[in-house]
Structures are given as C-alpha cells and as structure tokens.
Amino acid sequence: MRSTPDGELARALEELRKSGVAVIEGVLSTREARDARAALVAAARESERRGAATFMPELDPNDANVRVFNLLDLHAIFRDVIVHPVALALVRGLLGEHFAISNFTANIARPGSRSMSIHSDQALVAPEPWLAPWSMNVIWCLDDVTAENGGTLYLPGSQRFTQRAALPSDPLAQMRPFTAPCGSIVAMDGRVWHTSGANVTRDAERALLFGYYSVDFLRPQTNFNVNLSDATKAQLSPELFTLLGLGPSGNTRVAGEVLGERPRPPEARA
Amino acid sequence: MNAKRKLGFGALADAEAPGAAARAACGELASLPLPAPVRDVAAALRDLRELGVCVIADALAPVPLARARDAMYRAAEDDRTRGRAQHGFALDVDERNRRVWNLLNRDPIFCDLAEHPLAIELVRATLGWPALLSNISGNITGPGAAAGVLHADQIFVPEPWCAAPQGMNVAWCIDDFTRENGATEVVVGSHRWSRLPTEADAHVRTVPAEAPAGSAIAFESRIWHRTGANTTRDRTRAAVFPFYTTPIYRTQENWFLSLSPGVVNAASDTLLTLLAYKSEGFGLVYGRSPR
Numbered sequence: 031m032r033s034t035p036d037g038e039l040a041r042a043l044e045e046l047r048k049s050g051v052a053v054i055e056g057v058l059s060t061r062e063a064r065d066a067r068a069a070l071v072a073a074a075r076e077s078e079r080r081g082a083a084t085f086m087p088e089l090d091p092n093d094a095n096v097r098v099f100n101l102l103d104l105h106a107i108f109r110d111v112i113v114h115p116v117a118l119a120l121v122r123g124l125l126g127e128h129f130a131i132s133n134f135t136a137n138i139a140r141p142g143s144r145s146m147s148i149h150s151d152q153a154l155v156a157p158e159p160w161l162a163p164w165s166m167n168v169i170w171c172l173d174d175v176t177a178e179n180g181g182t183l184y185l186p187g188s189q190r191f192t193q194r195a196a197l198p199s200d201p202l203a204q205m206r207p208f209t210a211p212c213g214s215i216v217a218m219d220g221r222v223w224h225t226s227g228a229n230v231t232r233d234a235e236r237a238l239l240f241g242y243y244s245v246d247f248l249r250p251q252t253n254f255n256v257n258l259s260d261a262t263k264a265q266l267s268p269e270l271f272t273l274l275g276l277g278p279s280g281n282t283r284v285a286g287e288v289l290g291e292r293p294r295p296p297e298a299r300a
Numbered sequence: 301m302n303a304k305r306k307l308g309f310g311a312l313a314d315a316e317a318p319g320a321a322a323r324a325a326c327g328e329l330a331s332l333p334l335p336a337p338v339r340d341v342a343a344a345l346r347d348l349r350e351l352g353v354c355v356i357a358d359a360l361a362p363v364p365l366a367r368a369r370d371a372m373y374r375a376a377e378d379d380r381t382r383g384r385a386q387h388g389f390a391l392d393v394d395e396r397n398r399r400v401w402n403l404l405n406r407d408p409i410f411c412d413l414a415e416h417p418l419a420i421e422l423v424r425a426t427l428g429w430p431a432l433l434s435n436i437s438g439n440i441t442g443p444g445a446a447a448g449v450l451h452a453d454q455i456f457v458p459e460p461w462c463a464a465p466q467g468m469n470v471a472w473c474i475d476d477f478t479r480e481n482g483a484t485e486v487v488v489g490s491h492r493w494s495r496l497p498t499e500a501d502a503h504v505r506t507v508p509a510e511a512p513a514g515s516a517i518a519f520e521s522r523i524w525h526r527t528g529a530n531t532t533r534d535r536t537r538a539a540v541f542p543f544y545t546t547p548i549y550r551t552q553e554n555w556f557l558s559l560s561p562g563v564v565n566a567a568s569d570t571l572l573t574l575l576a577y578k579s580e581g582f583g584l585v586y587g588r589s590p591r
Contacts (some may be wrong), residue, residue, distance in 0.1 A: 082587040100586070115390055130550070155548045157462040246458040249432070249549055251582040255556030256590040278554050 034116045042217065050189035050222035051208055057116050058170070060211040066107055067237055069170040070136050073104035094143035095226065098136040101239065102274075103258050106265070108134060112241050113270055117168040120217045121243045124163050131273045132165060133242040133251040139180030139229040150188070151166040151242070152220035159192040165244035167219030172237040174212045179236040180229035181207035182216075189207055189219040197223065220244070250275055321492050323585065330505035332488040341418065345425050348468075349423050351521040352491030355509065359418055359516035360472060364409060369474050371407035372438050372538045375400050375521040396445035396481075397527060400438030402553075403540065405560045415570045416540050418558070419470040422518050424543045429588060433574040434467065435552035436542040438474075441482030441530040448527035450497045450498065450504070452490070453543055463496045467521035467545040474538035481537040482530035484517065491522035492568075521545070544574070551576065 032053060045052035058066065074084055077098055085093035101108040111117075121129055128242065152164050175181045183205040191197060197203060207227050209217055229236060242251060252262050254274040258266075263276065271277060328411060335347045337357035347354035360368070376398050381388050387395040403410035410522035413419070414436050423431045429533050454466045485506035492495075497504065503525070509517050521543075529539060543552065555575045564577065572578050577591040 077586065080586040082584070085329065088581065099582070099584070137580075157464065157466075159460075159462065161460070162458060247550055247575070249547065249551070253556065253579060253583055253585075253590065255554065256577075257585050275550065275554065276557070278557055 034062070034119075034260065038041070039116070039119050039123070042120065045218060046120065046124060050219040051184055052120075052185070052217045053208065053210045053214055054217075055211055055214045057114070057215045060213060063172050063213045066111065066170070066239070068095045069099065069105040069107045070101075070138070070237055070239070073101060073108075073136070074098045074138070076104055089146050090226075091144045091146070092142065094140040094229065095146075096136075096138040096140060098138075100134060100252065100257050101134045102254070103262050106226060108239070109262075109266070109270065111170060111239065113267070113273070114215075117215060117241055120168060120215075121166060124166050124217070124219065125245055127271075128246045129243050130246040130248075130250055130275055131241070131254075131270075132244040132248070134239070135239065135242070136239045137226065138238075139226065139236040141229050141231050141233060141235070142230075143180055143226070143229045145183065145225045145228050148205075148223055149225045149226045150191075150221050151284050153194065153223075158194065161192060162222050163189065163219050163221060165242065165249060167216075167218045168241040168243070169216040169218065170217065170239035171210045171212055171214045172239065172243065173235060173237070175208065175214075175216075176234075176294055177207040177208045177209060177227065178229070179231050179234040180227040181225050181236070182224055182238075184218065184222050184224035185205050188223040189221040191221065191223070209266050246275075253295060329487070329490075329493075329501060331486065331490070331507045334486070334488055334507045334509055337432050337511065341421050341425075344422060346471075348422065348426060348518060348520060351488050353486050353488050353517070353519040354422075355511050356418065356516040356518070357511075358514055359415075360514040361396070362514070364412065365474070365514045367407070367409045368413065368472065368540065369538065371409050371438070372400060372403075372474055372540070375403070375406040375438065376414065376440055378408070388450060389449055391449045392527065393446050393448060396442040396530070398438075398440040399440065400440065402558055403436050403438055404563050405558070408566070410540065411563065411567065413472055413540055414574060415568060416470075416516075418516060419542065419544075420570065423468060426465060426520060427544060429547050430547050430549050430573045430578070431544045432549070432551055433555075433571075433575055434543045434545045434549065436510055436540065438538060438540055439527060440539075441527060441537045443530055443534055445482060445527070445530040446495070447485065447529040450487075450502055450506075450524055450526045452496050454521035454545075455496060456549070459495055463494075465491065465520035465522055466579050467543060469519050469521070469541055469543050471517045471519075472540040472542075473511050473513050473515045473517065474540060475536065477509055477511045477515070477517070477537060477539070478526070479508040480530070480532050481508060481535045482528040483510050483537065484539070485504075485509070485526050485528045486519060487524035490524040491520055494522055497524045499507075535542055560585065567591075
C-alpha cells in the first residue's frame with residue numbers, strides 16, 4: 031500500500047471540511063484492490079455459512095445489495111486496511127485523537143440494487159444539535175465507482191446541518207454521486223446526508239468497504255468483544271486492540287478499571 | 301478539572317464557547333433545597349424533572365439492605381487484604397475514600413440493585429429503553445476524607461449539551477447519609493444550567509443529600525455533585541452508584557472484559573439489556589444477538 035504525501039492529505043482534509051466528502055485516489059494498487067475484492071467475496075460466503083444473511087431488509091429495498099458484516103473476523107487483509115495510515119490520518123484530522131473503530135462492513139451493489147433511505151450516520155444515533163463530527167466513514171473502492179453502478183449519493187455541505195429541520199424539502203434532487211477509480215478511498219463526515227446509489231448497469235458490480243470510526247465516547251455500532259473470535263483477537267496489534275474497544279478503558283478514561291489488573295496486551299496472551 | 305482535561309476533545313475546539321450564555325443566565329449559583337423524600341414513582345419523576353434530583357424513602361427493604369451492606373464491606377475488605385486498588389479515583393482528592401469496583405462480580409445483590417424495578421422505572425421514564433448500565437461502583441467515605449471534585453456525570457458529552465439528560469444515577473444509601481459522614485453534595489436544579497462546572501464554580505453552594513440507609517437518591521446526569529467531606533472521627537458511609545446512559549454511549553466499564561461468566565449466565569433479560577448483551581442490526585453476531 032502506498033503512502034500518501036502530506037500535501038495530498040492536507041488537501042483531502044480541507045475538502046472534507048468544506049464539502050463533507052474527499053477522495054484520495056490510488057491508495058490501493060490495482061493488485062491490492064483485486065486481492066481485497068477476492069477476500070471480500072470469500073468473506074461474504076464464509077459469513078453466510080456462519081449464519082449471517084447478506085440481505086438486510088431494514089437497510090435495503092432488495093437483495094441485489096449484498097451486505098457483509100464483521101470483516102475483521104473474516105480475513106487478515108481487512109485488519110490491515112482498517113488501520114491503514116492514510117485512513118487513520120484522515121480520521122485523526124477530522125475526529126481528533128480520541129476515536130474508536132465503530133464498524134467495518136462491505137456493500138456490493140449488484141445490477142438492480144436500489145437506494146436505501148436518505149440518512150446521516152450521526153443523525154441516526156446522536157441527539158440534535160450536531161455541532162461537531164462524531165463519526166466518519168473511510169470508504170474503500172474495490173471497483174471503479176460510477177454514477178451508474180451505485181456510487182454513493184450525498185448532499186455536499188450537509189455536514190453543516192445542525193438539525194433535521196435544515197434538510198431541504200427534496201434532498202435527493204440536490205444530491206450527487208461520488209465517483210472514484212478502483213483503489214481510491216473516500217472519506218465522508220458522519221453528518222453528511224447520503225444514500226447508496228442505485229446500480230442501473232446491466233452487469234457491473236460495485237464493491238465498497240466501509241470503515242466506520244467514531245469519537246470514543248460513543249458506543250461502537252458493533253461489539254468487537256463478542257464479534258471477534260479468540261484466534262482473531264490473539265493476532266491484533268496493541269493499537270488495534272485498543273481501537274476496537276477490547277481493553278478496559280471506557281469512555282471517560284477515569285473509570286472502568288478492571289479489578290486488580292492492568293489491561294492485558296494481546297502479545298502477553300498469545 | 302482533571303477528568304475534563306483528560307478528555308481532550310481537540311476536534312471540537314471550533315464549536316461555540318460552551319455554556320457562556322448559560323453561565324450568564326445563572327446569576328448567583330446556588331443549590332435549591334433538597335426535595336423531601338417521596339414514596340411513589342410519580343412524585344419522584346416530578347422532582348427529577350423539575351429539580352434534577354429525587355429522594356425515595358425506604359426503597360430498599362431491611363433484608364436486602366443488610367445483605368448489600370455486608371457484601372459491600374466484605375468486598376472492600378477483600379480488596380484491601382488482596383492489595384487491589386481502592387484509591388486514586390480521579391474525582392477523589394485524597395486517599396481516604398475507598399472505591400469498590402466490579403460490584404456485579406461481588407454478590408448477586410448488586411445485580412438486584414442494578415435492575416431494581418424502581419431504578420428501571422426511573423430510567424425508562426428519564427432516558428427511554430433500552431438504556432445501558434455504564435458503571436456500578438461502591439464508594440465508602442472514610443473519616444477525615446475531604447470533599448470530592450464537583451462534576452456532572454455526563455462529563456464525556458461535548459458541550460453545548462442537547463436538551464435532554466443523557467444519563468442518570470440511582471444511588472443506594474447503604475449507610476445513613478448525613479452532613480457529617482460524607483453524604484453526596486448536590487446542586488439541586490443545576491441541570492437547568494446544562495453545562496459542566498468549571499474551577500470557577502468550585503465554591504457554589506451545595507446541599508448534602510441526607511437520607512437514611514435504604515433510601516435511593518436519583519439524579520440525572522447534568523446535576524452537579526461531589527462526594528461530601530467526612531468530618532467524623534470514626535464513621536464510614538457506604539453507597540452503591542449505578543450509572544445509566546442512553547444506549548448510544550460507550551459504557552464506562554467494558555462488561556465483556558470484566559464480568560465473570562457466571563454473572564452473565566445468571567443474568568435476567570433486563571440485566572443483559574442493561575449490559576449491552578442484547579443487540580440488533582449492526583450489533584448482531586453472524587445474525588444473532590450475543591444473548
């Protein structure tokens with residue numbers, strides 16, 4: 031995975047603050063993107079074998095949108111991607127030092143998949159007013175993302191909406207799709223109103239990975255304590271162990287001590 | 301305040317200066333009088349809404365009270381003899397108070413307190429359901445202990461705060477709470493100021509939440525409070541402090557790390573909900589709730 035020059039990061043952060051979304055191209059090489067895509071297809075199969083449906087009727091109008099959860103437990107490649115230095119630099123730039131990994135999921139839009147309902151990730155959980163970013167997505171493009179194959183539709187500048195009443199009456203009319211070549215990452219402020227695009231192509235699939243990060247006082251969307259197997263936990267770096275909320279540190283960093291013990295770093299347990 | 305500084309919400313620096321308007325509107329900061337003890341939930345909820353604090357008399361019957369008291373002092377003694385940390389909590393200023401952590405592992409009576417029907421009724425009405433148990437700890441004040449640091453429990457929520465409380469405490473008096481033995485000092489009505497106290501507020505007038513053992517003292521998370529000074533020569537004052545939040549916040553204690561498996565296996569559905577073992581949507585584990 032290539033490193034990204036500081037100037038490019040600074041430009042992306044500026045764009046992220048201005049429009050709520052920023053694209054950095056070429057973070058994954060063609061080959062890395064192909065490997066990640068193959069891992070995703072295998073992960074989808076394995077996840078179904080373990081009992082998880084890839085169709086979520088509460089999220090998507092039909093089963094052409096394939097959802098894969100718990101990527102971190104399904105393939106080692108995703109454990110590298112979630113802490114990719116470019117992704118974490120964007121997260122630190124927007125959310126600050128105290129953040130957690132909230133979720134890591136994938137969405138493969140197959141031809142015929144349709145939009146979910148318009149939402150902002152932050153508005154789904156946090157009470158108004160929304161005055162600061164409390165979460166963000168770092169989206170990994172494993173295919174070229176186009177307006178036709180389900181590029182995420184977003185409302186530019188909507189990260190400045192502090193309450194629901196600020197939404198225009200027909201937000202969809204003002205939304206535009208982000209487009210990015212395979213191997214790009216797209217950062218999106220958690221306050222940005224968006225929806226998945228419809229895939230109106232005949233035969234082009236569009237696979238995206240959604241690394242979702244939040245300020246560390248928010249409960250992560252998924253509970254990694256129970257979602258990750260012991261074998262996976264044993265392989266985590268100390269950094270990832272902490273970012274996944276597996277240690278004793280709670281949201282205030284003043285309570286939550288584990289009785290008579292210091293947190294056990296993963297290497298001490300392996 | 302130390303705890304606040306530790307939070308370091310760097311990313312929020314460009315939000316408005318928090319609480320300035322609220323501070324100007326407060327004028328002379330002082331507590332309203334402590335509400336009289338009540339015996340029914342409707343009255344408790346009225347006090348909670350209007351004053352941010354309520355006192356419920358005889359909330360705990362003598363038998364469970366005695367059991368909780370035995371269990372609390374036994375746990376504190378176990379910690380002492382086994383060399384486990386009892387001091388050094390960020391909101392204490394000296395080493396005379398003893399904090400007892402991981403109460404749910406110590407005795408089932410503390411699970412009963414966490415999901416006591418009265419507490420759940422207050423939590424449901426104030427925070428909605430599901431709610432989470434963020435933390436449950438014991439605090440035994442010791443003779444000579446100074447007052448703690450004035451704070452509000454939703455210390456982790458960046459200011460300016462939204463219009464509703466994000467958490468609440470339902471404290472159980474295991475010993476009598478008196479002005480002399482370290483009764484929790486509260487600033488009744490401070491929830492309306494909707495901000496954290498600053499160092500400049502350290503001398504705000506508080507009232508001791510005096511109440512007999514077996515009472516419950518509930519206060520929502522915007523209420524300013526601190527551990528009272530224990531000016532007695534030989535009295536301790538034990539209490540259990542379960543802190544609940546709306547389900548969007550990360551719990552202060554990582555239950556999945558710290559709870560004994562036996563406690564989880566024996567837990568009721570209500571307790572499992574409070575401990576975040578019941579999940580849906582994104583929280584499912586390969587399509588199923590963990591419990």
